[in-house]
Amino acid sequence: MLKNVSLTLRTETAKVDILKNINFQIATGETVGIVGPSGSGKTSLLMVLAGLEPVSKGHITVEEITLDRLKEDERSLFRRDHIGFVFQDFHLIPTMTAIENVAVPLEIASQDSPFSKAELALKAANMGHRTNHYPGELSGGEQQRVALARAIALKPKILLADEPTGNLDAKTGSQIMDIVFDLNKKYGTTIVLVTHDNQLAIRCRRQILLQDGQIKRNKVNAVIHP
Ligand SMILES: Nc1ncnc2c1ncn2[C@@H]1O[C@H](COP(=O)(O)OP(=O)(O)O)[C@@H](O)[C@H]1O
Ligand SMILES: [Mg+2]
Numbered sequence: 085m086l087k088n089v090s091l092t093l094r095t096e097t098a099k100v101d102i103l104k105n106i107n108f109q110i111a112t113g114e115t116v117g118i119v120g121p122s123g124s125g126k127t128s129l130l131m132v133l134a135g136l137e138p139v140s141k142g143h144i145t146v147e148e149i150t151l152d153r154l155k156e157d158e159r160s161l162f163r164r165d166h167i168g169f170v171f172q173d174f175h176l177i178p179t180m181t182a183i184e185n186v187a188v189p190l191e192i193a194s195q196d197s198p199f200s201k202a203e204l205a206l207k208a209a210n211m212g213h214r215t216n217h218y219p220g221e222l223s224g225g226e227q228q229r230v231a232l233a234r235a236i237a238l239k240p241k242i243l244l245a246d247e248p249t250g251n252l253d254a255k256t257g258s259q260i261m262d263i264v265f266d267l268n269k270k271y272g273t274t275i276v277l278v279t280h281d282n283q284l285a286i287r288c289r290r291q292i293l294l295q296d297g298q299i300k301r302n303k304v305n306a307v308i309h310p
Pocket of ligand 2: 126127128246
């Protein structure tokens with residue numbers, strides 16, 4: 085839940101109001117598409133939801149945890165325990181193979197058998213055949229699937245994805261989104277995704293339209309296209 089959330093960042097020359105008095109609630113197990121023009125604050129909103137960026141004003145409560153009161157190390161624990169994040173540009177570690185990229189967060193979270201869990205996650209993302217490849221040896225779609233495997237390996241309650249199909253052709257993009265929507269169906273994972281793809285937005289239960297850092301529309305889709 086976001087209550088009167090604002091985000092103001094300082095650049096060298098000015099203060100920029102990026103999110104302005106944002107209010108909304110997302111139910112557990114919901115799928116939400118965030119749409120809006122470039123520069124409207126979509127990425128910033130995801131960062132705030134993930135606890136990657138502290139808010140300037142207002143309150144954010146996720147799974148009964150009030151994020152705006154947490155210190156940075158507490159926010160990072162919150163992320164580890166609750167959030168899977170898929171970045172628009174993957175953020176894979178280039179010197180690690182696919183399976184190492186997926187296993188490392190599991191190791192950090194002190195999970196048993198991180199490598200077998202990583203392998204299962206890669207298989208779930210249709211990447212079981214490329215576990216020992218480095219990111220540089222993979223296509224954009226394959227890297228995106230590794231990034232997705234990494235995000236889902238910890239079985240997060242909430243999956244946040246920033247334009248997860250932005251760099252992919254339509255077919256690969258839709259395969260990746262099938263995996264994401266399956267997670268929602270199988271495990272009730274809450275999904276929040278930023279997209280400029282209308283086909284994708286109408287697969288979500290609800291759409292939030294951001295414009296100039298403000299919510300312009302927040303409505304349940306009349307028809308959901310699975
Ligand atoms: N670190 C930053 N410092 C200052 N301004 C920023 C920073 N990050 C993003 N912005 C500005 O915030 C606005 C929203 O950016 P962003 O959330 O990336 O939008 P979107 O993802 O919708 O394209 C843009 O005007 C962008 O230039
Ligand atoms: Mg963005």
